Amino acid sequence: MSEHSTDHVISSVEALRAHYGTPSTIARDKVIAQLDEHCCRFIKHSPFLILSSVGPSGNMDASPRGDRAGFVQVRDAHTIMIPDRVGNKRVDSLQNIVTNPGVGLLFLVPGVNETLRVNGTAEISTDPSLLERFKVRDRLPVSVIVVTVSEAFLHCAKALVRSALWNSSLHIDRSDFPTLGQMLSDQISGLDAVETERHVQDSLRNRLY
Secondary structure: OOOOOHHHOOOOHHHHHHHHOOOOHHHHHOOEOOOOHHHHHHHHHOOEEEEEEEOOOOOEEEEEEEOOOOOOEEEEOOEEEEEEOOOOOOOHHHHHHHHOOEEEEEEEOOOOOOEEEEEEEEEEEOOHHHHHOOOEOOEOOOEEEEEEEEEEEEEOOHHHHHHOOOOHHHOOOHHHOOOHHHHHHHHOOOOOHHHHHHHHHHHHHHOOO
16 A cells, blocks of 8 residues: 555646745756866766666666776766776666666765766777776776766755765764675575675675776
């Protein structure tokens, strides 16, 4: 049984606007069509982003991407490049991109409560000269995601202030949380928690790049 009445479901843009009101002039006008110096600085200092994509049937993915700050390169005001390094070969986001190139990116900078949102279209390149630009420890990425920027804008700090995301005193003790091996063994029949966690840790030590 639904926990809320369908009489109170918002199902149109008109009803949404009536409920939330009109955005401020700043909120309305802050979207820009290319990367400016502030966007470029944000990307340069960001070690982490979330890549959102949509598949042909409407299935959605939000994938974390991270490396040392500066791992995403700005080629020009309309183009950014993200290395896709060795992983689990699910390629969820990449499968979406080859069928539906629209993507949304959310950049975070540790210690900064504002975030940067970038929307555009993406393609996947295996150009050897491009891969070479992202070499780390003598290892090349598997491919590079090249994003053509259609819009970018800064997002205010409220979400990160409310969550106190960067406040280390509020971080949990990792030992109080189950390991990935334990969680996977609960979710997948036949897995051994200890052996699975050993495999996870080995991958972190030896297959980061």
